[in-house]
Amino acid sequence: MNLTLHVWRQKGPEAKGELETYQAKNVSEDQSFLEMLDDVNEDLIKAGKDPIAFDHDCREGICGMCSQVINGKPHGGQERTTVCQLHMRSFNDGDEIFIEPWRAKAFPIHKDLIVDRNALEVIMQAGGFTSCHTGGVADGNALLIPKPVADYAMDAAECIGCGACVASCPNSSAMLFTSAKVAQLAVLPQGKGEAKARVKNMTETMLSEGFGNCTNHYECQEACPKGINVKFIATLNREYIKSFC
Amino acid sequence: MHLITSSVGRKLLMAVTGMMLVGFITVHLLGNLSIFAGSEAINIYAEKLHSLGPIVWIFRLIMLGLFAVHIALGIQLTMENSSASPEAYAIKARLKTTFAAESMIYTGLILLAFLLYHLLHFTVQVVHTDAVATLQPLVNGRLNVFAMVGNSFNSAFVSIAYVVAMCALFLHLSHGLQSFIQTLGLNNGPSQDKVSAIGKLVAIFFGLAYIAIPLAFLFHIVKI
Ligand code: HEM
Ligand code: FES
Numbered sequence: 001m002n003l004t005l006h007v008w009r010q011k012g013p014e015a016k017g018e019l020e021t022y023q024a025k026n027v028s029e030d031q032s033f034l035e036m037l038d039d040v041n042e043d044l045i046k047a048g049k050d051p052i053a054f055d056h057d058c059r060e061g062i063c064g065m066c067s068q069v070i071n072g073k074p075h076g077g078q079e080r081t082t083v084c085q086l087h088m089r090s091f092n093d094g095d096e097i098f099i100e101p102w103r104a105k106a107f108p109i110h111k112d113l114i115v116d117r118n119a120l121e122v123i124m125q126a127g128g129f130t131s132c133h134t135g136g137v138a139d140g141n142a143l144l145i146p147k148p149v150a151d152y153a154m155d156a157a158e159c160i161g162c163g164a165c166v167a168s169c170p171n172s173s174a175m176l177f178t179s180a181k182v183a184q185l186a187v188l189p190q191g192k193g194e195a196k197a198r199v200k201n202m203t204e205t206m207l208s209e210g211f212g213n214c215t216n217h218y219e220c221q222e223a224c225p226k227g228i229n230v231k232f233i234a235t236l237n238r239e240y241i242k243s244f245c
Numbered sequence: 246m247h248l249i250t251s252s253v254g255r256k257l258l259m260a261v262t263g264m265m266l267v268g269f270i271t272v273h274l275l276g277n278l279s280i281f282a283g284s285e286a287i288n289i290y291a292e293k294l295h296s297l298g299p300i301v302w303i304f305r306l307i308m309l310g311l312f313a314v315h316i317a318l319g320i321q322l323t324m325e326n327s328s329a330s331p332e333a334y335a336i337k338a339r340l341k342t343t344f345a346a347e348s349m350i351y352t353g354l355i356l357l358a359f360l361l362y363h364l365l366h367f368t369v370q371v372v373h374t375d376a377v378a379t380l381q382p383l384v385n386g387r388l389n390v391f392a393m394v395g396n397s398f399n400s401a402f403v404s405i406a407y408v409v410a411m412c413a414l415f416l417h418l419s420h421g422l423q424s425f426i427q428t429l430g431l432n433n434g435p436s437q438d439k440v441s442a443i444g445k446l447v448a449i450f451f452g453l454a455y456i457a458i459p460l461a462f463l464f465h466i467v468k469i
Contacts, residue, residue: 006335019335072338098336105329168340170347171326173252203253212329213252213322215349216424218437222340230427231434238430240253 001027001093005040007052008100010109013116017109019098029089033076034059034066036088053112059084061225064160067167068113069100074164074223082162082225102163104172106210117163119209120177126205127198128181130190149187156184158226168223171212176220178202179236180228186239196243199236255318260428262315263421269308270414270451277458280467284384284391291390316357323350345420352417359410366397373397395469398462407459415452419445 003024010017022044027036034056041051057065066083070076076086091097099113107115145153157180165176182199185191191198207213214233221230248254276294279286294301345352362372370377376396380388398404422444426432432440461467 008335069334072334072336073340077338077340100334100336103330103332103334105331170330170342172330173326199253200247200251203251204247207252210329212326213256215256215322215326215346216420216427217342217346219340219342229434230437231432234427234430234432236430237253237257237428241257241430244248 001029001088001091001095003027003036003091003094004096006096006098007112009052009112010101012111013108017112019100027088027091029087031088032059032084033068033070033086033088034084053110053114055114056084061085062160064162067102067115067117067162067164069098069102069167071098074102074167075162075225077223080225080227082160085225102167104163104166104169104211106172106174107163107166115163117161119211120161120163120166120174122209123174123178123202123205124181126201127194128185128202130185130194132190132193143189145188153184153188156180156228156232159224159228160226162225164223164225165220165228166211168219169212169214170217170219171215173214173220174206174209174211175214175233175236176224176228176230178206179232182239183232183235186235195239199239199243203236203240255322256428258314259318259322260425262311262318264425265311266315267418267422269311274451274454278454280391280394280458280461284469287391287394288384288387288389292387312357312360316353319350319353343420345416346424348416349420352413355410355413356417359406359413362406363410366403367393373400373403376400392469394458395462395467398459399469401463404459404463408456411452411455414455415448418448418451422447 005022005024006019007022008017009020022040024036024040027039031039034054037052037054044051055065055067057063059066061082061084064082066075068075068083070083070086075081075083076090078086078090101107101109101113102115102117104115106119107117109115159177159180161177163174163177166172166174169175182202185198186195216230216233218230221228248258276287276290279290365372370380376393379392379396380390383389384392398407423441426440426444427437462469
């Protein structure tokens, strides 16, 4: 199939960017979206032009590096799918495709489609950990955790930190990301000790890093390639209230 | 301190003040619906209310405080949120959010404008003074609030203004009610869509019930 791409090109953080149009020819429906871009880039390189810069690493949907807003939807909008796992069979011959970077004040653009997501790391440093002596490997059943609690924590831990929640949010809020970390640790015995400080510090850092405030649009849940539920945001809110008790 | 500076703390204050305002509009609606119970009912209700004296003023001060907190935080949060997302996408799909959610600040500001107009109209009584004049003469020794309301709403302009404002109330509540549940952390996942649906139904109820009052007079379903 042949496609028309409108891709955000921006030389550097301070440069002014704009959408440029490219033709992707003879695209196979078995290619992933990133492989399609690889081919476009090869043509650009052959023509002596600067290839499109985009983030990627594992290309199997687990690292959270790939980050593109495709036709207005982070990761292209296919349920529980990262860009690297999006295949060209979801497109049709002759389609026009708009490709833009995550847009948020907290995610400054490095180049083209690559944004700096360090702000999420700063939120993690504010409390996304437990301070316990790890010592040797613990005895398997020494610390009993009921199955529903373990499942709940695992659901929250599915977050790969890609930032699609921020990209989709009209307020550029990082609440879904932050809440997944807060909720995961709040329900586990290892995390309970620091729960009060954690929720305060992490939400405070969210604000100081330039993310907006959640106003319950729930765009994040739909955009999340890991299906993180907004019930974790409710849990964060509950944890926040509990931190005053 | 944390409560009034942090992101989640301020959202909680928005939610709690918003819900107290919902408490107010519920009581207010019950009072207003008494126009459907004959011309005397609302006059008696108004007389009772005014006889409370200083309690009315304490109540008014509390309302002023609630509105002040809700409005100030609403404007502040909205400004922070728009500065957090300075660059718009060339194309942005709407995945789950609603028109009501996106227009909270606008429906809020319409409600604020309406509130001022409404107070000038029925409380301070300095606009539409010809209708206010119908408060006199007294009926059975009471102010004729019923006629004042009725004569005001016989004007299509006044009725339409009230209907528009109540549409804004409907939109504000259709997002606000479920938002309150989420902000207070009372959502467990599966409850999400149900809470949203119930919130919308309650919002429709409030909207229709309030709109019924001006329309009832405008179309002479209730006669003065
Ligand atoms: C009758 C009057 C009002 C009622 C009953 C009301 C009710 C509510 C409720 C229940 C919420 C949800 C709180 C939450 O997010 O959890 C809310 C949010 C909000 N209200 Fe009001 N409100 C009223 C007037 C106003 C006014 C006058 C403004 C003026 C600026 C305003 C602006 C906002 C904003 C900006 C939000 C936050 C939007 C969001 O979280 O998505 N409201 N309101
Ligand atoms: S490249 Fe690792 S998740 Fe897409």
